Amino acid sequence: MIFNEEFETLPREALEALQLKRLKQAADRVYHTVGFYKKSFDNAGVTPDDIKSLDDLKRFPFTTKEDLRANYPFGLFTVPMSNVVRVHASSGTTGKPTVVGYTKRDIETWARLMARSFAAAGLTKNDIIHNAYGYGLFTGGLGAHYGAEKLGASVIPMSGGSTKKQIMLLQDFGPTAICATPSYALFLAEAGEEMGVDMRSLNLRTGILGAEPWSEKMRTEIEDKLDITALDVYGLSEIMGPGVAMECIEGRNGLHVFEDHFLVEIIDPDTLEVLPYGETGELVFTTLTKEAFPLIRYRTKDISRLMPETCRCGRTFVRMERVSGRSDDMLIIRGVNVFPSQIESVLIGIEGLEPHYQLIVDRKGAMDTLEVQVEVSERIFSDEIKVLQKIEKKITKDIKDLLGVTTKVKLVEPKSLKRFEGKAQRVTDNRKI
């Protein structure tokens, strides 16, 4: 089903005309209300008036996560806080999170986009949606929640964690759809099996899964274990949250970018040149209708490819291939963004620790694990086990406090970790996704 047929099936020409009109408005808005954009456009020698066609966008400067951080927390908002009805945040590359804001209309737009996403997955008001995305600063929980309500479906605001309760509700409430990260969906399937529940006989029919990279192999596994159709949803808090792009149940081959609200480009992350359709590169988004927190050419660091071929579902929006990786060193651990530099900042903050460390990422069953190996220096070494264990616990706690991720800390012998000349390779990712 198409939730918003008028826009989702616009002929390309009409869609591009609409995009151009909205792009001009968006550029105008940020140029005149956000100091950062005024400066950045001026430095690049462009003004909003230079936008005569969509092609002119490529003359405009990019916005990066560093820019967001430099304007922490509300510096890039175009409206006073009295017009902001909600903020969300995701973890940044260092201690400070990336903060995003929404006006009342932004929340409404977002809800409609998520409702579109659910509809693209074949859901209707008759569905019961079990929402296992985390509620809170993370956009997943509330994003999916508002979308489900907008669609008119019944939403179970379960949030993450409490696995046993999740499984009880999946049995007792009989939801027909589930929202979760793919790894958590798989984890629930396996946990249920262990509890002796026939997870294939639940009422679940559809999974709307996203917020981390996954693969066709994982999809098959989830579909098999839960006897559902699993579909990919894409979004990032900077742009909106979930509901920037969604896979349709008819095509199941790439995610339709909701182009009436977001302009998408693919660039070469090294040369920063715009790449033609079909080529693989970094996704760049420009928000066309956001009020509180519009972004021009935001570099997502997500690697994908755009597919312009028409889709059998009837939507005219271009499709992006499932995100295959990152152009930076960000890790996604159980749906949480983790930058090695954040772990480093924790280690440096602990007296006597040396910043020699390695991160080992693995997947045990369906759960991502992150092991932090830290060298023991003579300064922290003790003949007493409890002293060393206290250090391990402190590192674990500080990382958990900062990132919300539980890690396993392992002390290793001094000078046993590899030293790097130039760019350090601190991450070993053993996950077979």
Next chain:
Amino acid sequence: MKVEQISIFLENRPGTLRDVTKVLGNAAVNIRSLSLADTTDFGILRIIVDNVDATKKILHDKGIAAGINIVVAVEVPDRPGGLDKILERLCQEEIGVEYMYAFVEKSKGNAVMIFRFDSTDRAIDVLTAAGFTVLTGEEVYSL
């Protein structure tokens, strides 16, 4: 009255202990006593050697994480209740034992225990005053 003990960090995998014993053997260091404490991930090897300074240097040169700690060597009468008498006195003073292990050689017919106390100086005073024999470093290294 204090004995220097060398403690060494070991990862919990085959070969790490041997790496240390090889280095010490090659440097002609004689291990007089040792204890090995282990956790799931790492262990701590604690040794009393005949030549502390040389051992310290060779370990440092080899990049092995080692520390020096002060432990106390006490003669323990080799009969039932011998150790208990010592601990009884320490208990009365509320002195804690972090860990302890036995020395291989005897001293004048008595067993020798190595103690790591939470308050080393006070422990030595209490034990000496109570008439127990606390050995010096030199006495221990050459036992």
